[in-house]
Amino acid sequence: MPKKRKLVLKRIVCAMGWTLAAGAAHAQSSVTLYGLLDGGLLYTSKTLNAATGQNAGHQFSATDGGMAPSQFGLTGTEDLGGGLKARFKLESGISVMTGGFNNSNGNLFGRQAYVALDSPYGTATAGLQFSPLFLALYGTDPRGFSQFGSGLELYVDNVLGTGAFNANGVSYTSPDIYGFRGSAMLAFGGTAGNFQAGRQYSASLQYENGSLLINAAIYSGNSGGTVNTPIPTTIAFWGRTLGTTYKFGIVTAKLQFVNYKVAQSFDSNIYSGGLDCYVTPQLDLNGGVYFTSDRNHTTNHSIMGALGATYSVSPRTALYAQVGVVDNHGAMDTGLSLNNALYGVQGTTIGTSVGIRHSF
Template identity: 65%
Template sequence: MRHGGRFALKAAAGVAAAFFAGSAHAQSSVTLYGALDTGVLYTSKTAGATAGQNAGKNFSLIEGGLTPSIFGLTGTEDLGGGLKVSFKLESGINPANGGLADCNGNLFGCQAWVALDNQYGTLKAGLQYSPFFLALYESDPRGFSLFGSSVVNYVDNALATGAFSPNSVSYTSPELAGFQGSVMYSLGGIPGDFQAGRQYSASLKYELGGFMINASIFDSNAGGNAQTPVQSALEYEGRTIGAAYKIGPVTMKLSFVNYKVSGSFNNNVYGGGLDYLVTPALDMNAGVWVTSDRNQTANHSVLGALGATYFMSKRTSLYAQVGTVNNRGLMNTGISLNGALYGAQGTTVAALVGLRHTF
């Protein structure tokens, strides 16, 4: 639905020693990378100015039908002794009009961070994906396709909050006996008010062979000094548990997510589906997500989608996707992050064909 300490000196010295021991002069590299993704979207209904209203059928050229269109810079430097420093600056772009798109609306609104990495884990600071957002990606059978996947439900519920977390410091552990954990804390930056804009998230994942299970939490407060064009300081709580199992070319995934937005709604989302790599050049996947408002169960929706991607080369792919969403009560779940983020009441059928190229 829409919605509107301090640390002991010895401990600090220990952490610094762990990350900086063995530092030396090193090799470095910087890479320019990106992706352009655009497609033609058809929807049998379009959300109108009033929630739930149907504004009619629509054909539109959209960016990011399968994945966001982006460009960025990334680099690493080997400091010696197993220690590396890395950075990433990433922006969303709209190939349809040349403007900014997706992410939080800023120039480098997707990612902007610097990190230290060694055998003890990765320490990262800056604008980054929250562990909660990454856990949802791991349990999505459609790989966070911007059409008909759990990322549509995510943005419908939380907008950019937790997807692109500003003022953040995170730590991700190395993998130990199949387990890997991650924690993140975002500072609001408001003098005298440590709660405004504060975000925190944590996740834990276990993998064994083709099996994966994860769980994650997210909590955020409104406010802070990092207001962005796309709302990224919504006050909400997120909880999820997901699982995946891979058998040969087939991967099956299941997930449960709860989004609790302050003063608004409390949505449970149950999802599942599978991905089938038919040939090295053809991938097909499907997923279904059922959303129910715990505060008012008459508000519910069902979103389903099927997609096929043909890899013309390592960098270029053609794709086609079809899907449907049915909204009841006050629910207005959309079907496409771009062009149909919110949906009208009743059943909407949609189709999308597009081209993606990476560089």
């Protein structure tokens, strides 16, 4: 082979090597298995009899997700170069007590199942995902959406899985711009010729500056559509919230207003506040109070309060204890626990929850 041809071939091979090396660098990817298991014991002084609507007496039961939802999932990223990253998440809710589905809409990956594209201009996401309203509520809830004695019970009591698990969703979240971040989501109902059936949309705006965080969000969802899950996720309702948190030292104060207007049901205003304090890096104390009033009939109202303590025995394992009380009037049916005590009865109910939480 002539010397000149050998030189050209050598340069081509070298260029291909650099191209492959650059491609490998840009295509760096990772997949992570993660999860959280939470199990404990629950006591309530009163329990709703679903058949009669009356008090069935006190209960003492083993419960899944006493504080946090048990779950496992897969998440992955791929660096596409130029500031772009592709991401995915598949997340399933499970019960540590039965091994079945829980804390989701009842499907295999019924909590989250989406693919996303990150860029310097924001994040676009497609698939089953949490709504901006649900994320905003979580961000400023006085008790961090504990599954005992928090705003999460009030949310699920009103709309079940709607807004938490949004199928057929597409969303966009902006980057931080002078402390502001916005998010918008549209979920399609999937019914040909009827765009409004099962249609859901939500938007939020958050401002964060040092110790101060303020967020606001709205949600509008229609019934119907082709989405059919064991836990209903297309209840017709209108939701809105305004919340704030402020950190001073080891204490974080939280205030939140929420309105759930459910078709042919309650139009509930919820006012809540609470404090969270890390006494030590391992010990977290938390308390919150929630007042709910039905705007259609003010005789329907409730007040719920709860205190909790969490002690981290390791970076992945924690022990917790919670105590709460709820007082229902009129037709209000606020419960104390997402699992085993979602709905309550008239009068005062006292409850407590203790358990262990492990993440991996």
